[in-house]
Amino acid sequence: MTAExxxxxxxxxxxxxxxxxxxxxxxxxQLLLNAARQRxxxxxxAATTVRDIADDAGVNVALIxxxxxxxxxxxxxxxxxxxxxxxxxxxxxxxxxxxxxxAGHIADLGAAGLSSQLSLLLRSSGDAGADEIRRGVxxxxxxxxxxxxxxxxxxxxxxxxxxxxxxxxxxxxxxAVLRSSxxxxxxxxxxxxxxxxxxxxxxxxxxxxx
Amino acid sequence: MTAExxxxxxxxxxxxxxxxxxxxxxxxxQLLLNAARQRxxxxxxAATTVRDIADDAGVNVALIxxxxxxxxxxxxxxxxxxxxxxxxxxxxxxxxxxxxxxAGHIADLGAAGLSSQLSLLLRSSGDAGADEIRRGVxxxxxxxxxxxxxxxxxxxxxxxxxxxxxxxxxxxxxxAVLRSSxxxxxxxxxxxxxxxxxxxxxxxxxxxxx
DNA sequence: ACTAGATGTAAACGTTTGCTGACTTAGCCA
DNA sequence: TGGCTAAGTCAGCAAACGTTTACATCTAGT
Numbered sequence: 001m002t003a004e005x006x007x008x009x010x011x012x013x014x015x016x017x018x019x020x021x022x023x024x025x026x027x028x029x030q031l032l033l034n035a036a037r038q039r040x041x042x043x044x045x046a047a048t049t050v051r052d053i054a055d056d057a058g059v060n061v062a063l064i065x066x067x068x069x070x071x072x073x074x075x076x077x078x079x080x081x082x083x084x085x086x087x088x089x090x091x092x093x094x095x096x097x098x099x100x101x102x103a104g105h106i107a108d109l110g111a112a113g114l115s116s117q118l119s120l121l122l123r124s125s126g127d128a129g130a131d132e133i134r135r136g137v138x139x140x141x142x143x144x145x146x147x148x149x150x151x152x153x154x155x156x157x158x159x160x161x162x163x164x165x166x167x168x169x170x171x172x173x174x175x176a177v178l179r180s181s182x183x184x185x186x187x188x189x190x191x192x193x194x195x196x197x198x199x200x201x202x203x204x205x206x207x208x209x210x
Numbered sequence: 211m212t213a214e215x216x217x218x219x220x221x222x223x224x225x226x227x228x229x230x231x232x233x234x235x236x237x238x239x240q241l242l243l244n245a246a247r248q249r250x251x252x253x254x255x256a257a258t259t260v261r262d263i264a265d266d267a268g269v270n271v272a273l274i275x276x277x278x279x280x281x282x283x284x285x286x287x288x289x290x291x292x293x294x295x296x297x298x299x300x301x302x303x304x305x306x307x308x309x310x311x312x313a314g315h316i317a318d319l320g321a322a323g324l325s326s327q328l329s330l331l332l333r334s335s336g337d338a339g340a341d342e343i344r345r346g347v348x349x350x351x352x353x354x355x356x357x358x359x360x361x362x363x364x365x366x367x368x369x370x371x372x373x374x375x376x377x378x379x380x381x382x383x384x385x386a387v388l389r390s391s392x393x394x395x396x397x398x399x400x401x402x403x404x405x406x407x408x409x410x411x412x413x414x415x416x417x418x419x420x
Numbered sequence: 421a422c423t424a425g426a427t428g429t430a431a432a433c434g435t436t437t438g439c440t441g442a443c444t445t446a447g448c449c450a
Numbered sequence: 451t452g453g454c455t456a457a458g459t460c461a462g463c464a465a466a467c468g469t470t471t472a473c474a475t476c477t478a479g480t
Contacts, residue, residue: 124254163404178332
């Protein structure tokens with residue numbers, strides 16, 4: 001291996017002359033977080049080693065313990081980050097644009113190099129804390145989805161709507177995994193445009209507009 | 211631990227006085243296979259240890275190496291078994307009964323104790339051989355599903371049908387995982403009856419009857 | 421009943437894992 | 451400039467992992 005300059009690569013696509021300190025705790029944290037999210041999402045928790053993550057981030061292994069306490073702590077941080085993004089989508093997206101939003105999530109527009117964060121939500125670590133976070137994210141997101149179609153907490157007969165909203169999430173997550181982990185063609189190479197049509201049919205069928 | 215009689219429990223619900231040898235290679239193989247399928251499906255490949263599987267099966271660890279060469283070999287055997295079942299479903303089920311069949315798969319009717327075999331199909335081991343098996347299963351199944359709606363290999367314009375069939379599988383697998391690995395309510399407690407309605411809407415929307 | 425081969429057992433091997441402690445180096449202010 | 455603290459490095463530990471090896475016990479054929 002050639003000796004790299006000490007400033008590691010980041011997702012900076014714009015050519016801005018970002019003034020970067022050689023030692024920057026918050027940036028190192030972010031590098032670890034991004035590398036971990038990709039690894040965890042693609043390979044799962046148990047199959048990912050802390051040394052893998054550290055190498056991807058171009059950072060020393062011991063810093064994972066320093067900044068995130070443990071591998072488990074890093075995983076929970078990833079889960080929270082992915083959960084925030086998903087909740088932003090299911091909460092702020094108008095009901096008729098949900099298919100586009102999900103397709104965007106799956107095709108991974110926007111954030112640099114973070115592919116298929118949805119997959120993270122079904123990657124389990126066996127730890128109770130992480131499971132609780134994930135369940136919370138999924139429940140809140142499905143409730144937000146269902147609420148846009150008339151679901152109200154505890155209201156009799158609207159339980160079905162929640163079930164259907166969870167199936168929408170399940171479908172989205174399933175597609176994300178089949179694309180990223182397993183590479184299933186033609187699903188893997190499908191663009192956001194290719195996905196949005198079928199996804200619209202799917203969402204409209206499960207959660208008919210009122 | 212109390213000393214159990216050497217004949218281990220099997221899925222024999224009928225009260226037949228099955229004459230069982232105390233040492234039976236094929237039965238031991240099957241015990242390992244069943245235990246492994248459950249563990250792999252619920253916890254994933256990397257998170258499952260060979261000692262877990264052997265304990266579940268009530269069998270010595272070394273026998274995994276004897277009968278399946280390695281943990282990887284056992285995983286491939288599980289994949290093949292689950293794949294056979296799925297292909298039987300997507301191949302032999304008339305197009306209009308697919309939702310019931312998928313719901314049955316998810317709710318796990320029939321086979322004793324084998325919950326959510328669909329989950330197995332997205333559990334990756336990192337091994338190239340296993341990945342190939344899984345991809346083959348998914349491709350053949352999606353082709354069978356799509357063929358019932360008019361898809362023909364290489365026919366222009368019908369590629370979309372294949373994509374949609376893969377999304378149906380993705381949805382089914384996603385639901386299976388959210389039910390078994392993560393336990394998401396109310397999805398987890400939903401019965402086959404609860405699932406079949408939404409699933410019918412989903413399948414009809416993605417693969418409209420011709 | 422005896423034996424050969426099939427089946428099952430127990431213990432240990434070498435490797436990899438997550439994590440830690442003592443150490444070095446860079447950044448910053450007086 | 452000097453020195454203090456934050457940031458990063460390095461080597462190694464203990465535990466857990468998949469696998470193997472040498473041995474014990476059962477089954478079936480004669």
